[in-house]
Amino acid sequence: MFFVYLARELRRRARQATFIALGLAVAVGLVLSVTAASAGVKSAQGKVLQSLYGVGTDITVTRAPTQAQGGPLGFGVRSGNGDQQRPKAGTTFTRDNLTSGPQLGALKASSVTQVRSVQGVADAVGALTLTDVRVSGKLPNAQSFSNGQNGSQGSGAGPPTSSNGSGSTQSFRSSFKVSSFTVTGVDPAHTSLGTLSSTSLAKGRSLRSTDTHADVAVVTSDYAKQHDLKVGSTISVASKKFTVVGTVTAPRGSSPTDVYIPLARAQALSGLTGKVNTVYVSATKNTAVDAVAARIKNAVPSATVTTSSDLAGQVSGSLSSAASLANNLGKWLSIAVLIAAFLLASLLTLSAVSRRVRELGTLKALGWSSRRVVAQVVGESLVIGAAGAALGVALGYAGASVVNAVAPALTATSGGSANTGPTGGGPGGPPGGAAAGPFGNAASAAHTVTVHLSAAIDGRAVLLAVLLAVTGGLLAGAVGGWRAARLRPAAALARIA
Amino acid sequence: MYELHDVTKRYATARGPVLALDRLDLTIPDGEWLAVQGPTGQGKSTLLQMLGGLDRPTTGSVVLDGTDLARASELTASRLRARQIGFVFQSFNLIPTLSAQENVETALVPLRVRPSERRTRAAEALDSVGLTDRARHLPSELSGGQQQRVAIARALVKAPAVLLADEPTGNLDEDTRHDIMAVLEALWRERGLTFVLVTHDRTIAARAQRRVTMRDGRLQETEAVVDAT
Numbered sequence: 001m002f003f004v005y006l007a008r009e010l011r012r013r014a015r016q017a018t019f020i021a022l023g024l025a026v027a028v029g030l031v032l033s034v035t036a037a038s039a040g041v042k043s044a045q046g047k048v049l050q051s052l053y054g055v056g057t058d059i060t061v062t063r064a065p066t067q068a069q070g071g072p073l074g075f076g077v078r079s080g081n082g083d084q085q086r087p088k089a090g091t092t093f094t095r096d097n098l099t100s101g102p103q104l105g106a107l108k109a110s111s112v113t114q115v116r117s118v119q120g121v122a123d124a125v126g127a128l129t130l131t132d133v134r135v136s137g138k139l140p141n142a143q144s145f146s147n148g149q150n151g152s153q154g155s156g157a158g159p160p161t162s163s164n165g166s167g168s169t170q171s172f173r174s175s176f177k178v179s180s181f182t183v184t185g186v187d188p189a190h191t192s193l194g195t196l197s198s199t200s201l202a203k204g205r206s207l208r209s210t211d212t213h214a215d216v217a218v219v220t221s222d223y224a225k226q227h228d229l230k231v232g233s234t235i236s237v238a239s240k241k242f243t244v245v246g247t248v249t250a251p252r253g254s255s256p257t258d259v260y261i262p263l264a265r266a267q268a269l270s271g272l273t274g275k276v277n278t279v280y281v282s283a284t285k286n287t288a289v290d291a292v293a294a295r296i297k298n299a300v301p302s303a304t305v306t307t308s309s310d311l312a313g314q315v316s317g318s319l320s321s322a323a324s325l326a327n328n329l330g331k332w333l334s335i336a337v338l339i340a341a342f343l344l345a346s347l348l349t350l351s352a353v354s355r356r357v358r359e360l361g362t363l364k365a366l367g368w369s370s371r372r373v374v375a376q377v378v379g380e381s382l383v384i385g386a387a388g389a390a391l392g393v394a395l396g397y398a399g400a401s402v403v404n405a406v407a408p409a410l411t412a413t414s415g416g417s418a419n420t421g422p423t424g425g426g427p428g429g430p431p432g433g434a435a436a437g438p439f440g441n442a443a444s445a446a447h448t449v450t451v452h453l454s455a456a457i458d459g460r461a462v463l464l465a466v467l468l469a470v471t472g473g474l475l476a477g478a479v480g481g482w483r484a485a486r487l488r489p490a491a492a493l494a495r496i497a
Numbered sequence: 498m499y500e501l502h503d504v505t506k507r508y509a510t511a512r513g514p515v516l517a518l519d520r521l522d523l524t525i526p527d528g529e530w531l532a533v534q535g536p537t538g539q540g541k542s543t544l545l546q547m548l549g550g551l552d553r554p555t556t557g558s559v560v561l562d563g564t565d566l567a568r569a570s571e572l573t574a575s576r577l578r579a580r581q582i583g584f585v586f587q588s589f590n591l592i593p594t595l596s597a598q599e600n601v602e603t604a605l606v607p608l609r610v611r612p613s614e615r616r617t618r619a620a621e622a623l624d625s626v627g628l629t630d631r632a633r634h635l636p637s638e639l640s641g642g643q644q645q646r647v648a649i650a651r652a653l654v655k656a657p658a659v660l661l662a663d664e665p666t667g668n669l670d671e672d673t674r675h676d677i678m679a680v681l682e683a684l685w686r687e688r689g690l691t692f693v694l695v696t697h698d699r700t701i702a703a704r705a706q707r708r709v710t711m712r713d714g715r716l717q718e719t720e721a722v723v724d725a726t
């Protein structure tokens with residue numbers, strides 16, 4: 001009888017019931033879509049961080065550069081490749097140097113061991129991110145190469161002022177070619193953490209522990225394509241020939257590094273023996289990242305300790321706009337629609353019960369207990385709520401698949417400081433600073449990664465949504481039931497008049 | 498048996514209190530057919546509500562077979578209605594979404610009768626009012642007289658001790674009125690019901706064992722039982 005009566009009553013006010021269910025469905029669908037999109041944005045952020053900082057990296061340890069390390073300036077003279085011949089004016093030359101960028105200071109390699117012993121650290125690995133700058137051209141006649149140790153005299157040792165290298169000052173009658181790429185020295189025995197870990201092998205092999213002192217390199221496929229490199233090709237790093245043993249693909253967009261070589265080789269070629277400039281750290285527990293970061297800071301006081309959430313905060317671009325859109329507008333919109341749907345359901349149920357006062361009073365006169373009458377009214381609302389939930393889940397999936405079909409491309413830019421030129425150039429800035437254009441650029445590259453937003457609905461969100469719709473139904477039922485329970489049985493007779 | 502003592506019902510309205518029942522005393526023996534007459538607004542329906550435990554008097558007691566409906570809990574009153582008291586209303590009050598058969602079954606729901614037994618008893622009740630062929634019809638598909646027959650079947654399907662009818666023929670035409678009264682009278686005779694009938698109709702009231710008239714919330718015995726029923 002309960003179900004027969006319930007079904008008949010719902011059929012009688014089918015339009016109203018559909019309206020209530022639709023309202024709840026829209027609210028639920030919105031909550032689901034927003035939750036899914038928001039989860040998609042979160043996972044996109046994760047992917048971005050992963051491609052920028054490597055898989056499993058919870059914390060990075062770096063060090064702010066000290067003034068003396070103003071990388072770009074020393075380049076003219078400190079030819080790390082050890083080939084010290086001083087070219088005569090008018091001769092052609094090639095300079096191929098490997099230097100640490102102005103962004104990162106050097107850390108002692110022993111700090112990696114230090115970090116690894118910090119409580120809560122699962123693993124730590126050091127890497128040396130460097131920039132290889134090759135300048136080739138013809139020396140101008142009037143000038144000789146300065147021997148100033150860091151070029152601060154500004155005696156004209158520097159290359160031309162424009163970054164494309166074409167001489168623009170009268171004294172230079174020759175032209176220069178400047179090219180640069182990023183080189184990261186990674187521990188070949190330890191490639192599971194750090195930037196190399198986020199790439200996937202395309203051709204050949206990755207670095208392995210026997211490569212420690214070998215002149216072998218792994219290049220990213222983009223770079224390989226641009227420079228026509230294959231497995232077995234050679235590539236010049238700091239004037240040394242390295243054999244390309246493999247190519248790797250960065251997961252999304254470009255990789256912050258073009259060439260990976262063994263750490264020891266990078267240290268030797270850059271003159272930074274026993275130094276690293278980034279330590280990638282994974283924590284034993286995801287939840288304890290902040291505490292671990294604090295302990296690392298204690299252990300290595302001179303270092304800058306950055307957690308993955310700090311990193312996420314540094315990421316800018318449409319991805320972070322999408323994140324705030326999903327988290328703010330989406331959340332508030334779905335809460336507002338939810339409240340509206342609940343209100344609508346309650347008011348319509350209340351009016352439906354009011355129109356049935358005589359009917360419900362008659363049932364009371366027949367000996368139906370208040371509880372039974374209320375159960376009947378609440379049952380109807382619950383069915384409407386369940387229908388709304390089912391429809392809402394379908395809408396949510398539809399919304400998510402629309403997001404997936406459109407798959408809006410979101411870009412994320414990390415380290416977005418607009419450092420296109422050198423910092424800390426000092427008094428000798430202008431002459432030396434010129435070459436630092438592309439140089440500094442490469443090292444501080446505001447790195448942009450593109451990810452496609454995908455919305456995935458997970459079981460807990462569905463459960464939440466169903467719970468919401470059923471709660472909406474229950475709420476409406478409670479309002480209607482309260483009205484029905486309050487009804488004195490005499491009302492049935494009183495209404496006859 | 499009903500025993501009413503000193504029953505007063507006062508309604509608080511916007512235009513001051515209304516005295517619907519005024520210190521009323523009444524005894525109705527088991528199996529009696531009592532007709533309540535009187536002009537409009539004199540408290541007849543109010544009296545029937547007190548008898549049915551649908552409302553409580555302001556003061557006084559309404560005792561049905563030892564249970565004082567004036568003091569009984571809501572639950573006790575609803576149980577008593579479910580088992581002992583059948584109602585027939587002037588405007589039928591059928592559930593519009595349920596068929597004739599299902600409407601009759603609603604009276605058995607609070608008694609927790611098994612569905613199969615519920616169906617057979619409802620079918621029997623419909624048969625006793627001559628409506629077997631209309632069992633599957635909705636109220637809107639029935640005439641007024643047929644609807645009232647369904648309501649009578651609904652009131653009697655649980656075999657109550659008391660039948661309370663508030664102008665059951667008030668919405669019916671002349672011929673139907675007599676049909677319905679014939680049905681009610683037959684059932685009263687067959688089942689030994691205590692039957693309280695509120696009616697404006699003199700000729701109908703004349704068939705009752707005992708007649709009372711309500712005036713200003715008080716009862717007057719209309720006349721001594723003149724001739725035997």
Ligand SMILES: Nc1ncnc2c1ncn2[C@@H]1O[C@H](COP(=O)(O)OP(=O)(O)OP(=O)(O)O)[C@@H](O)[C@H]1O
Pocket residue numbers: 494508509510515516517535536537538539540541542543544
């Ligand atoms: N729920 C109520 N609230 C306020 N006053 C009421 C209520 N029910 C009845 N009354 C008043 O009590 C008095 C008696 O009403 P009642 O319905 O018992 O009269 P009645 O004799 O049945 O009249 P009728 O023959 O028109 O049905 C009337 O004055 C009526 O206005």
Ligand SMILES: [Mg+2]
Pocket residue numbers: 541542543663
């Ligand atoms: Mg009346």
